[in-house]
Amino acid sequence: MAVKKRMKDFTLMEKIYLPSIVAGLSITLQNMFKPKYTMEYPEVKFMPSGHYRGRPVLVQEEDGGERCVACGLCSRVCPALAIDIQAAETEREKERYPERFEINMLRCIFCGLCEEVCPEEAIVMSKEYEIAFTNRQDAIYGKDKLLTPIADLQERIEFLRNNK
């Protein structure tokens, strides 16, 4: 029976196998002396740029009030049913505000849909990724934790204006 020559048949050099082993070994040896990529986390922190989706926060205007008009769109769109809003009236121009605004961080999947749907640019994704709690009650973030001064969110808002 004739032996068919195939494209993937090895040449003699490859069949001996030792040269390839030496080549492989030299690559790993070189790697051992190259700079490492590991970020040593608690000491060195990861600094995300504006595109990063950390935990969602409420935008707080310079005068201290929130932007949110409690329209409930974010709550409606949230695929994980993480947002709970109780609307109330206010004397201010926009007439409505959320009396209670809660995001359950155990439910949130950081999809960013709330941010996308919000007509007021009132809820945006922050850069914060260190979210840990020791019981389920603590996981429900109220307005006290959600309100973030607008100055801290400039980068994300700019990113949204350019890309949304």
Add this chain to the structure above:
Amino acid sequence: MESLIIAGIALVKVLILANIILLTVSYLVYFERKISAWAQSRVGPNRVGYAGLLQPFADVFKLLLKEDIVPTQANKTIHTLAPFLALFVAFTTYAVIPWGPDVTIFGRVIELSVVPNINAGILYVLALTSIGVYAITLSGWSSGSKYSLLGGVRASAQMISYEISMGFSVAGVLIFSQSLLPSEIVKSQSGLMWNAFLQPIGFITFVTAAFAETNRLPFDLPEAEPELVGGFHTEYSSMKFAAFFLAEYANMMIASALIVTLYLGGWQVPYLEKLGLSAGWEAIIQVAAFFTKLVFLMFFFIWVRWSIPRFRYDQLMDIGWKVMFPLALLNVLWAAVLAMLIK
């Protein structure tokens, strides 16, 4: 009195060696993780103690505190026996390996190996390493799990195949030394007459077989994680798992020590006697040389593990029988011819 002193010396040697082995083995695990990390541009364990140096102790404490689970399907006696058989084999093999020249302390000649002058030293090593297969096969068989069984069966088939080329490579060395005594084998490689240079083919087949015998990558088929979960030790936990782990690294150390003894001139440093040092210094340098060679080989074992992918099972058998075995035979011939020419 005389016999008491001899027993005392033997005991001290056993204690020293056992401690060296335990320490080396635990730090081998640490360096395995470190070197794998470096090869992959990572940092590796660095949290416990300075640069992670206390990591081995943390690992051991963790394993000690774990629950020891024995599957209901398992054969309890053998399931318990197997890991300790593995450890027993791994630790007793060191007895005959010389780690330094004879030294004279207080007018008494002391050989630096636990049981020197055993006429069948190398045979003893080969016999014990074959018992090591039983540990793996029995553990796989007694676990009552298909993955363990497959791992155990693979281990036995692989060991038998590679034992042959290993035996024949050793034969090449024995032709030169004309003795089964490890210390004689070391002495026969004085100067640069290292067997690694005289019989390069035998060296390569022996090193390859050593990798296969210790179940290290690229021959770690018995515990191939992607196929067999954990292989023969799938059903082991707590200290029994740790026993297998220790045995694996202790075996790696034996294999390195054997390679040094058989092929790299043991504790000898070429042309050291030309420097005219005092006997004490010479002995110290020679012991240090043995351990340097040992460390380099153990590094090589780890280095290879993180560079070369695992063989397929049929490739493994192909290489064992169709490549390694003929090469080892060829090496015996070559050694015979060379011995005729030189001696």
